Amino acid sequence: MNPDVEADIKDLSATLSSIEAVMDLDALRAAVADLETQATRPDLWDDQEKAQKVTSQLSHKQGELRRVTGLRSRLDDLPLLYELAEEAEDAEAQADADNDRAKLREEIASLEVRTLLSGEYDERNALVTIRAEAGGVDAADFAEMLLRMYSRWAERHQYGVEVFDTSYAEEAGIKSATFRVTAPYAYGTLSVEQGTHRLVRISPFDNQGRRQTSFAGVEVVPVVEQTDHVEIDEKDLRVDVYRSSGPGGQGVNTTDSAVRLTHIPTGIVVSCQNERSQLQNKATAMNVLQAKLLERRRQEEQAKMDALKDSGSSWGNQMRSYVLHPYQMVKDLRTEHEVGNPSAVLDGEIDDFLEAGIRWRKQSQQA
Template identity: 60%
Template sequence: MLEQDFSARIRSLRATYADIAEVTDLPKLDREIAELEEQAAAPDLWDDPAAAQVVTSGLSHRQARVRKVRGVESRIDDVEVLAELAEEAGDADTEAEVLAELAAIEAQIQDLEVQTLLSGEYDAESAVMTIRSGAGGDDATDFAEMLLRMYLRWAEDRGYTTKVLDTSYAEGAGIKSATVEIDAPYAFGTLSVEAGTHRLARISPFGSADKRQTSFAAVEVIPLLAEATEVEIPETDIRVDVYRSSGPGGQSVNTTDSAVRITHIPTGIVISMQNEKSQIQNRAAAMRLLQARLLILQREEEAAKKKELAGNITASWGDQIRSYFLYGQQLVKDLRTGFESTQPDAVFDGDLDGFIAAGIRWRSLNK
């Protein structure tokens, strides 16, 4: 006789899964996938690369969503069979296997539950995240690079595709700014709760007095909208500057003037791109991001909406969302939700799911 009764936990998982499947509307996703598969099979699909990208990206995202949801149902079926085998055999090893699998499914269910709260207009889109150093000198630029690595590791752990679009290196340590694209379903809705000012308090490794140093970095997140390619930008509205890409310490990483900076004169928006192989590719990537930003601006009805979506972040005391303490107590604490971790090393290594889930629930309750 086993010590565990798995039936109640399995029933609970099935009930929660049923609610998630209903909210997700799998039949609708199936219909959309069928339509997109038909479009993707058209022989002239790539005659219009921008339109083709919309089709293939939309298809990939929907297929991934369906696989994720239906995969949970399959895992519940499998663990139920395994639980029955454990009960019949009275095997402690199989019991331990069932317990581990139940815990893994419960974590996956929790992740899907959080995603059901992502119902904003842009939440299902991929994301573009920009990290900028703020006050704090070398500590701030180093902190900005720590945050960049943190988000890249988080995306990597989840199997998301990332591309660093632009990096501005500091003269000393770290980076002045970096822009990274995260291509995954609901990347914007998930990461948008990370937008704001992040504060680091630690004993500075760059000073000689062993004094505590406080530094800041700003995180901005915007959705990468496929429909933004429809936004027309007159050539007279932009100024294009080309320059040589640079690496850490000003070291050249490209021997030609391939980096591109586009300034949108009417709004003052500046987009820099240097990580593609050619000036043409960098310009195309910069224009795509500029179009996305302008589309957001066109749809905003008030300044508060702009701050929510694009992040009017000052990288100082005003918009703080999270503090990282690397001395004494060793703590990372979100100032909105109260969620905290006493393992800052794990957080900087990409362990952000608890903070993000708490942020999404907090936002849902405070709309």
Template identity: 65%
Template sequence: MTSVDVSADLRELKATLASVEAVLDLPALRRELSELEAAAADPGLWDDPDHAQKLTSRLSAVQAELKKLASLHERMDDVEVLFELAEAEHDPSAAAEAGAELDSIRKAVDELEVRTLLSGEYDERDCVVTVRSGAGGADACDFAEQLMRMYLRWSEPHGFGTEVYDVSYAEEAGIRSATFAVKGPYAYGHLSVEQGTHRVVRISKYDNQGRRQTGFAAVEVVPALEQTDEIEDIPEDEIRVDVYRSSGPGGQGVNTTDSAVRLTHLPTGIVVSCQNERSQLQNKATAMAVLKAKLLQRTRDEERAKVDELRGSATASWGDQMRSYVEHPYQMVKDLRTGFETADVKGVYDGNIDGFLEAGIRWRKSGEKSAG
């Protein structure tokens, strides 16, 4: 890569970053930072722990955002110097190092650009993800566990915290279902495009004849509930509460008391379980919060369906098969909505799904524009 090519690439990246900063409204972000820092310095801040937690979380997010933008500007200036030095000294290894850094900068700018597309009402929130095995027996259960692991592994390097609320293990292998939270700015915006039916095609590990098997798993993603959300308290007679002993894989006891809680919302049939806490009361409170989030999402979906019916547009694709994970006779993961694909199946299971998320976010945004 010549210095002319590098200069052109950097001009393009700087222009993209400038447009991202315009959308993010950099002056407003800096003003918000000053206000948050002043509020965080209030000696009485922690008199209201919920408010304090929300404020400090937002402060950290704004600080990280501004730091990331400043760092990208510095890295662009530095990489230009690196290329000039490598070219002047005819050093191929230094040029390769500078090229890798330029690719890293490009990826970071692309990620920020995608973030500007996350402008939905709930995109900034934490989210609750539920993965359920479907048709396909033990392979479907094993696949569901792989998907859970995929999302948890994706979350870690992106700075998202996770909390597993409940896991229902299958008898032979894998899981029947799992519910977990992903916590951090725009967690819902990123992962909401994962909702739908996922399909795996592979040679079964559980078939003694080694035949090819197809398995399915459903992924549900809802935004985490906040105190400002309007949802009435659920009448006690609409909820069945079951308590049971927490268990791990193979039925191994995790707790010696009946601390796990399962809530069933009788009018809708929605079932939520939580067993991650030692206290039955804590598990019930967590399960209730997840149940309310799912009920709120159900209400939103019903309202959206009515609008879509009036508009005459079909949105059933979100509930249909949306991605295939083919492990045999060839290696390929392909999103059926966006067309994005990769042959790195192992990498995908290890959490390398940014390409799918970006393509899904862009696909959704283009759909919103055409619908509008």
């Protein structure tokens, strides 16, 4: 075998070994066995919420175990593929082995990023809010472009997306939108998207065809669970009900079923209009509010830790630029990762940005 190929396989094996150690495969197998036992209990579905949690966790952990053991099996087989190709002097088989090695390198790197997601809430689903900021109608249009970008990203990975509330702008685009992404490690993965996104382009809304810079803000918080115990006193809440509306004022429901909650002590406002009843909308809005209060508490705790470490750095402000004119580029201002195809990025191809952001954050935390 070529010495360079042999060294590369050895390097990949060492990386995978460190991933296996972090994932603790023995503990993972034990967790799978325990969840399989729970899933076969005849009374499992007496508590539907618990049953869904058990089956979801089982599916996720089985998938993780299959993923890492599959990579190890393929990597162990790779030297044999090269050996057979060399013995047969088969150039096509050699090329196939090279392709397998390149795919393994990519998949192992992706799995390595997953092991960097070790925060308290990283495994959870994500609650994402996008808001149009400076830039008028262009900003509202940009906010809608970002909503589509994340929706397409989730669709590519077959992750669930549920939009809780959308506030449409008058001329085009959206003022804001809040949605949940249901996926393993959705919060840990998407949390690096938090901050201000910047778009530079020739404005389609300017009849003089001038270049416009607009901004949209992205907020990402973990979805709360029953164990979080975020207490909300009813007297701290103002509840407003109103009629749901779609683009151009088109009615979604004919009754005043939409609900807006204002948490008076913090000023946090959340809305929900996607359910059919006022009661359901209020329950969903309460979950969103709890998530935001939980994130506020986490940020306050993090601020205390940062003060103790005398860390003045912040990664939650302007974080990515999307330039459509006078050249084509998307660049992350923290990681320096950039690509020259904004159309693909805005169509949901953001995995490289997510991975770069996760690695950058981990390095920043260790600094």
